[in-house]
Amino acid sequence: AQKVTQAQTEISVVEKEDVTLDCVYETRDTTYYLFWYKQPPSGELVFLIRRNSFDEQNEISGRYSWNFQKSTSSFNFTITASQVVDSAVYFCARRQGGSEKLVFGKGMKLTVNP
Amino acid sequence: GAGVSQTPSNKVTEKGKYVELRCDPISGHTALYWYRQSLGQGPEFLIYFQGTGAADDSGLPNDRFFAVRPEGSVSTLKIQRTERGDSAVYLCASRAGGAGDTQYFGPGTRLTVL
Numbered sequence: 001a002q003k004v005t006q007a008q009t010e011i012s013v014v015e016k017e018d019v020t021l022d023c024v025y026e027t028r029d030t031t032y033y034l035f036w037y038k039q040p041p042s043g044e045l046v047f048l049i050r051r052n053s054f055d056e057q058n059e060i061s062g063r064y065s066w067n068f069q070k071s072t073s074s075f076n077f078t079i080t081a082s083q084v085v086d087s088a089v090y091f092c093a094r095r096q097g098g099s100e101k102l103v104f105g106k107g108m109k110l111t112v113n114p
Numbered sequence: 115g116a117g118v119s120q121t122p123s124n125k126v127t128e129k130g131k132y133v134e135l136r137c138d139p140i141s142g143h144t145a146l147y148w149y150r151q152s153l154g155q156g157p158e159f160l161i162y163f164q165g166t167g168a169a170d171d172s173g174l175p176n177d178r179f180f181a182v183r184p185e186g187s188v189s190t191l192k193i194q195r196t197e198r199g200d201s202a203v204y205l206c207a208s209r210a211g212g213a214g215d216t217q218y219f220g221p222g223t224r225l226t227v228l
Binding site for chain 1: 145147149154155156157158159162169170172173203205207216217218219220221222224
């Protein structure tokens with residue numbers, strides 16, 4: 001199976017620190033899509049970003065930024081100046097072209113302390 | 115607009131019983147997905163519907179699991195002869211048309227089999 005690996009299982013930071021969440025994926029496909037979802041304590045998965053394999057441009061959205069590097073099969077997520085409300089489990093996921101399945105990593109629990 | 119809704123939010127049943135879990139997708143979304151999330155893990159794909167038909171049911175663990183979407187909107191996941199190992203959060207997602215479009219998730223149903 002082509003895995004998605006989130007090597008960090010849990011990170012704890014103090015408010016206003018920057019934090020980077022790592023994601024490494026396996027794929028033999030040329031066309032695929034990468035995603036990040038946030039799962040707060042309420043349980044609902046909240047979509048954050050989608051990237052297709054042909055678009056390596058990094059993206060910034062407010063305090064969030066994503067670094068997609070095909071050469072290292074990585075799609076890392078950085079939260080700048082973290083806030084308590086960022087506390088959640090974050091999942092990286094991949095969908096290969098021609099398939100509808102999302103393959104998720106195991107998630108990374110982020111705790112931001114005041 | 116309204117997001118994906120799932121009922122019930124919690125379901126406790128006894129081993130061997132039959133359960134039904136319901137998903138109402140976002141209005142107008144043609145694709146619907148079921149995933150299962152065990153404690154401390156990422157969601158795992160179960161089944162995908164395009165319209166009324168199950169286009170990919172390769173993630174269903176065995177023949178005790180079945181899902182329907184008779185009118186192309188609401189879907190029901192049915193589990194027969196429940197086992198303790200079926201305890202998990204069952205997540206539903208829907209997607210508008212078009213390749214690469216994002217799957218939007220509901221809050222999930224937490225199933226506990228005693």
